[in-house]
Amino acid sequence: MLRVSDLRAGYAGIEVLKGVSLEVGPGEIVALIGANGAGKTTLLRTISGLIKASDGRVEFDGADATSRPTEALARAGLVHVPEGRNVFPRMTVRENLLVATWRRGSGVSEDLDRTSKLFPILDQRRNQQAYTLSGGEQQMLALGRAIMRDPRLLMLDEPSMGLAPLVASEVFDLIGKLHQGGTPVLLVEQNAKSALRLASRAYVLVNGSIAAEGSADELLSSDMIKRAYLGEN
């Protein structure tokens, strides 16, 4: 579904991604873990085209996506839920969901039903301004909004960031449910343990390069990962 080859990108002459390659196959949840500043968010923003790649290639659905505009990729189904959720604060919950249906064909009302079933709380709050929602509710809105874009692949940037542990685990459950429909997910997390439990495979990003990759179980039991990311000795 998504293949990233030797991708390089950065800001103002500083290279953040130093040749990253990874793959997400159909139906997979793939975790991308790494410390703060490793380049996880930069990687997702470069895949989406918000940051221009200086070298390398992104392929989505077998076609070159490296220089396609962000909005065209989103409409083709490569849907990126950004770090910090970024719901539109001065729009209602309902409007936030509808924004993502811009120039979409059929299936809007079915997907609206689906989001209100998955996130009953959003349905209750549908006429509330998004800035009045709690962090967890905003994350659900960001996920719901992504569903409304009719994703063929979801890229989630730190969905658990800033959430209380209970709320975070609720969000991880919801991601699991979203995936049951078969939509592949590239999940970026600092919360490595939860991400690895959900994922089948994972990559570890260190200083802009992939330092390790493997099945989630392998990585969960690897000493190096335990020490560096799971806080165990």
Add this chain to the structure above:
Amino acid sequence: MTQYLINGLMLGGIYGLMAVAYSLVYGVLGLVNFAFGEIFMFGAFIALFAMNGQIPLVDTSIGFIDVGFPIALLVGVAAAGLLGVLVERVAYKPLRKAPILTMLIATIAASLTLRSAAQIVFGDGEQPFPNPVSGNGIEILGATVQPLDLVIMAIGLAVMIVLSLGIGRTPLGRAIRATAQDADTARLMGISVDRVIVWTFLIGSALAGLAGILYASKYQFVDPTMGFVPSLKALVAAVVGGIGNVPGAFVGGILIGLIEALAGGYIPGGSAWRDVIVFVALGAMLWIRPQGLFGVRVVERA
């Protein structure tokens, strides 16, 4: 009193339309488009040419459609909208990634260029603009109201209602608001920000052109420099309403029109000083409420 109020509402409606233009573009791009004053002027000129059936070009003239006021109004509005988009494509879009001050200077350059072009091509100085709605004054609450004033107020109000509904309830309106609130996330949701910008300039410039035509109808002249003072007042109106807020901008425009009409009517020598009074009053208001009447305090994010 009623007379001044009606005058103020009428004038305020004109400023309000133009203030909405500033507010829309500011909301989406964070840019004050100083060229709106000239779009206002071009709208009025094109409508006049459509009524006269010819366009003067330096020393000669070419034939143009020859129609009555309602069609001429639509032609002027459409031409203003297209001109605004043209200016954006040619002068602003190449600077989209440059610092905002660079683009601001480009809007001043566009303003001066359009004004000079009008002076060269259409001729310097005033030209008469016919009163499109003749007829006797109507008595309302002791004041004599010209039918034209009522038409201007009705057009202003109707356009504002349609626009508010459009911004509030249509997919394009949602896309414009989403882009104004967070352009990157709007793109992640599939919205073409570039297309939204074109729409914003088209709508804003059409509004500025409409304001220009109504202004020319009221004062019965056109002039290549006619847009300057009204555009400044409209900009102030947009700031007073809370720039970026569309209904707020219209209310700001009405407020300015009212202050101007009442100051001109009640303060001795007020008509000579009314522009000063308008700007002082609004300066004072912004001192008390810097975010404008309906604005929200914006916290700059790092």
